[in-house]
Amino acid sequence: MIKSLLFIITTISFIVSSEAKRLEVLFLGDNGSHKPSERFPQIMQGLGPRGVNFTYTSDPNCLHDGTLEQFDALMIFANIGKITEEQEKGILDYVYNGGAFLPIHCASYCFLNSMKYVKLVGAQFKSHGAGIFTTDIKKPDHPIMKGFKGFETWDETYVHRLGTNDRNILQTREGEPWTWTREPGKGRVFYTAYGHDQRTWGNPGFHDLVHRGLLWAIGEEKSKEFLSSEIPNLVRRDGDLVPNYERRPEPIKVHIPLNVKDSLKHTQVANGIDVSLYASEELGLYSVIEIDWDEKGRAWVIETRDYPNELKPAEQGQDRIRILEDTNGDGKADKAILFADKLSIPTGMCFARDGLIVQMAPHFLFLKDTDGDDKADVREILFSGWSTGDTHAGPSNLKYGFDNWIWGVMGYAGFNGKVGEKQHRFGQGVYRFKPDGSELEYLGRTSNNTWGLGFSENNDVFISTANNQSSVYMPIPKTQYDRFEGLDQSGSLPGIDSNKKFFPITPNFRQVDVFGGFTAAAGHHLYTARSFPKDWWNKTALVNAPTGNLVYRAQIKPEGSHFVAENGWNLVASADEWFSPIYSEVGPDGAIWMSDWYSFLIQHNPTPNKGRGGFDAKRGRGNAFESPLRDYTRTRIYRFTAKGIKPSQTFDLSQKNPDDLLSALQSDNMLWRMHAQRLIVESNDTKTFTPKLKAIIKNSKPDEIGIAGGAIHALWALHGLGSIDHETVELGLSHKSPGARRAAAAVAPKTNKSTELLLTMVNDPNHQVRKDALLAISEMPPSEEAGKTLHSIRKDDFILSDKWLPTAFQMASSRHGAGYLKAALATSVPANATGTPKAVEIPKENLIENPGFEAIDGTLPKLWKLRTYSGKANHKIVSPGRGGKGYAIMIDSESGADSSVYIDVKVKKRTTYQLNAWIKTEGLKPLRGGRGAQLNLHALPDQPRTAAIKGDKDWTKVSVTFKTDDRGTVGINCLYGGWGFATGKAYWDDIELIQIDAGQGPDISEDTESIVAANLYRHASTVQISSVLNHIVTKPTKLGNRIKSMIRAPKVTVKETKEDEISLSKTHQVLKLKAVEGLKFDINNLEAKAGEPIAIIVSNPDLLQHNFVIGNPGTLDKIGSSADSIITNPKAIEMNYVPEINEIIGSSKLLDPGAVEIIKLGPLKKGKYPYVCTFPGHWRIMQGYLTIK
Structure with missing residues (x-):
């Protein structure tokens, strides 16, 4: 949930100078059916390049707590039911004293208890239909309408009531006032009924209308100042080969790079935050890949020209480490000292042992200045083994840890080497080593390529991965799990990112996959100083997203011993398409320092070809495709500081006093x-x-x-x-x-x-x-x-x-x-005990609050939420409900949707429940594998569900009995479509959840006893083991008999033989398939015989992660649409991006580069069985068929 000004009005904007005025708009949304937080990014992209900055909040207290005074305009797109007297006074004072107010669409049905608000808007929503239409312009000479051509869109056809007589009607739809202005007091109001969903919010005509309305509402003086601020146009050139992975009608053309001043005019920074340039190419800087600060507070930078494809032998590289100094105190570096050069692709550094440890695959180096001239005269190899096969999948983010070890992360290129006396081999994940290089530990595996690490002030460890998992938490290191049998990390470390999207302010961002999400996330430093607003302290993690031209704020929130990373929007975002933040961290002054790589091309791989990217490119030695668009002549280092807050005290600790x-x-x-x-x-x-x-x-x-x-x-x-x-x-x-x-x-x-x-x-x-x-x-x-x-x-x-x-x-x-x-x-029961335990009385009350939807919050039943997996659906409270009284919830769709209204309910663990409900349908038609209208429990294994209702049916009771697992909460879905689409109307009422057995309750005793018994020989002394066994023998109990069977003596190591192709061929038809470069399988038509088991050996020699999913004949589109929907599922990576649909008959895990897996299928009937990779963005290209003859 997006809560009250997640960044406490520290949102996307700042003024570079008097020449770069940007407008500040506060956007008040809610958590209702119009999904304002999803429309917000659309208006950011529409008006961000025009110099308009938006701040999102869902807290109406912003209307009276002093927030409004920080903004040029207030926009409301929400259905908040009630307004307090303080909030009402706040918005009225703001507008009547000269503020600009832009209520959009459903804002005319907001704050229903306030007639003063209705009058301020100019009318109140009454009813609507829907359709595709244009409106009639009634005042073509009005400043808003002058030159405006109008536009066609699908939208709801609003009808209003309680209209004021002083409205200046600018547009009508079939005679109904549609867009108007008012001028209450010294302020101005612009209202339009446009804006139900993404179809209008993404329409350039709507952007133009809102922009015109905004410029009018802020008044002539502010508008004139804004329009004269000279935000420069982006001048584009012809002749460049720009990969078109997104399959736009035409590839984006490169715009000419901007100088620092003009680049910042296109850039939005958190309101209340200032930005200043610390260093740039004017100081001879190029491609700064990392910044760190020594014990004097001086900034050290790694500069690279060899990255990504020019890896060179020792002492022949073009890369260097320099120390930057501000000698005159003006806040800008004016001196650069060369500490070390002739390096090749160094990717991280950390101060230790009076020197500097540097990551430079295949080695980790130790550099040291021994004579005080700030130049490295010692260069030693600490240890080696880091792969150089892919330069963007190597080691990065070295950090000195609380434990006095050095920590870092590794991409999928992996490590294979000897440290001390121990041989290590591992892939992507997090590791630590002693500063002298004598010992190394692998601490946890990540889900994909990894380039981010950060510590909280309490020593919590967070990581970011490049693709679709921007925040990861390490609760318990692998070294702890390795000490205990029966306990393991269970795959990769858990992702905690509740938000999978990022928020560019330009539509011209370029990606290769995970479109609209994180595809090149880098860094995860937390804000660990006190020179920013309080809600940043130890909570905001900075995730750089260079393919979106932004730095994202992940707001870290504790949930017991776990964490969740919520959407904090952006620290900074730019419409300058060269703007490429890759490193952000708190500096010695408490400011956030950021390295802007400043290159139009930031994507590493895959290598474009005509089918994927639009042209054939060549792969370089670092596994990045070669392109002249990789710029090495520019880089910028910026400092972000909070207005009105003192910087951190700085020190010079070099004397070690x-x-x-x-x-x-x-x-x-x-x-x-x-x-x-x-x-x-x-x-x-x-x-x-x-x-x-x-x-x-x-x-x-x-x-x-x-x-x-x-x-x-x-x-x-x-x-x-x-x-x-x-x-x-x-x-x-x-x-x-x-x-x-x-x-x-x-x-x-x-x-x-x-x-x-x-x-x-x-x-x-x-x-x-x-x-x-x-x-x-x-x-x-x-x-x-x-x-x-x-x-x-x-x-x-x-x-x-x-x-x-x-x-x-x-x-x-x-x-x-x-x-x-x-x-x-x-305390256990004797082995010969008899008798029946005392029965436990089970309460029979309904555990669901608001089961009949009688309590309403805005346009939704209180406590219930919306979730749409794919397609477009409408959700409404209707009356009467079942039995001709009360209310019911209705979902309908004209074009088809898979959607639900759901509620989370606390339950007991390992307990049996019965879920009952009543469903009515009108013309409900399942499509593309959909089932109709039903209830299901999405999070539980096998997803228990009721019967599905379809067609035209009066109120019908449905039920399902299920048993909970170790979760304390279940989500109950009123599901429309379900594993596919549906059209028509469905109604739900009188939802009931009752407990029907006593259950085991909150107890893991049985599991713990098994694990403890299995580990007894590992940790207990001989005397202790003997005492336990003696107790079992002399005092027989049922538990003792069970424990005795679980106590395992140390295993004798036996060499295992892996299942190979020869042994498989004795029982299965063996097929081989590879994922290859260009998002393809090497074979797109496998063949096998009907009636015999099949084993498919799937390998991934490609540089990207892939999976293998095979389904029943005719299900390709269903699998594909489910794959598109899974990207926003917080557990998508844990699910290996495999949709949970019955049409799938076999699948692999998410295969890292170099991984192999065998998928076994039973005998199949004749037909063509589609197989795809369902990693986000891959399935449309990476597909084939298994033909059974």
């Missing part, structure tokens, strides 16, 4: 805290620092958002110095800041005393503290007392209702398994 380091350790900017921590650890001066660090922990207090940065970094500094003791841990565990308590748990010595201290935290009110305490307990020496304590909280709903606490609990319990199992056995 203890007082300076301790002061910086308590900075409000995490950059300085991390530098100070590192330098304290590297000093190895335990005598000086240990007592002072303990004092910081004792005396520090949480700030406004609960962060005690000084205490957190002091704990990790002590850990790095080897000076952590139990007294300090106890001090940290009692701290008021959850982050400090988490740090104390993480650094606790591996002792029995630490276990005692940590067990006091298993009831902490903070989910993350509990998680980290349990994970720390899982690393302590095995203790029977700890196991007993853990057993006592096994049914704690605080743990069991959380996403990650059950796993952490099972790890801790497995580590202390002997005590846990003995406690379980002591």
